[in-house]
Amino acid sequence: MKQFIRQIFFFLGILMMSPLLIPFLLTDQKEIIIADVERWRECLSWEKRTIYIQLLALLKEASEFRNLYYFRLFKGNFSGRFWMYLLKIIYRDCPYFFLDNSCNIGPGLFIQHGFSTIIMADIGANCWINQQVTIGYKDKTGRPNIGNNVRITAGAKVIGNIKIGDNVTVGANAVVIKNVPDNCIVVGVPAYIIKRDGVKVKEEL
Structure with a gap:
């Protein structure tokens, strides 16, 4: 019943x-x-x-x-x-979720708990973005270009005219201000690579 x-x-x-x-x-x-x-x-x-x-x-x-x-x-x-x-x-x-109309976004964007999330970027297909994420301009030089199958987790900041490659995960509260290659996991402030192509590493961006 x-x-x-x-x-x-x-x-x-x-x-x-x-x-x-x-x-x-x-x-x-x-x-x-x-x-x-x-x-x-x-x-x-x-x-x-x-x-x-x-x-x-x-x-x-x-x-x-x-x-x-x-x-x-x-x-x-x-x-x-x-x-x-x-x-x-x-x-x-x-x-409490801002998605700028000037963005170009591929199919399948998923927003999980989008509280205080701001998106001003061009984004590929099947990306996943969490709460309190900021993606956008640092200055007038440009904004991020984000690849396919990218996951940006809680509290992360992706700022400036940079490129985030395909199959990238940005860890919680990371601050990304430089290009990130494909198939990487990045964490930290400023962000650095802890896994590339499935292999644990510790590399600066």
């Missing part, structure tokens, strides 16, 4: 979010939004549902995802963007 009641409340909540499907149906960014939805479903270990139910569930339960959804719509055609601006009046974005 409890399970049945939970299901009822779940679908009522989904129904309340259903107007947010309008810009999805109109936008030309469907493919990348679907990739985001699938990535979040996997990261959150949610059961597989239809794309519409999954999208609405994420928009209801994961406030950071709503910011990413609005970001995708902003990048799309006028129809989707127009409805996004209308619906944002009612369905507010997450106020």
Whole structure:
């Protein structure tokens, strides 16, 4: 009986979010939004549902995802963007997670506990960013360019006109101000490499 009641409340909540499907149906960014939805479903270990139910569930339960959804719509055609601006009046974005609209971001960006997280960078596919992370400019020379399958963990800072390679993990509270090669784990202030291509090392950047 409890399970049945939970299901009822779940679908009522989904129904309340259903107007947010309008810009999805109109936008030309469907493919990348679907990739985001699938990535979040996997990261959150949610059961597989239809794309519409999954999208609405994420928009209801994961406030950071709503910011990413609005970001995708902003990048799309006028129809989707127009409805996004209308619906944002009612369905507010997450106020403690900032994703700058000038960014270029590949599919599958996952934000875990995005409290006080700021993203101003170009980012590849299937990246994972945690809470209290700052990614952005140091000065007018430029901002970070982040590769594919990069994980930036809690409290890390990635600052300046630098390149973070593919398959990189940035440790908690690390401060990265220099380029990071592919397939590395970096930690510390300033950051240094502790693992490269699966081999333990201790190398300066």
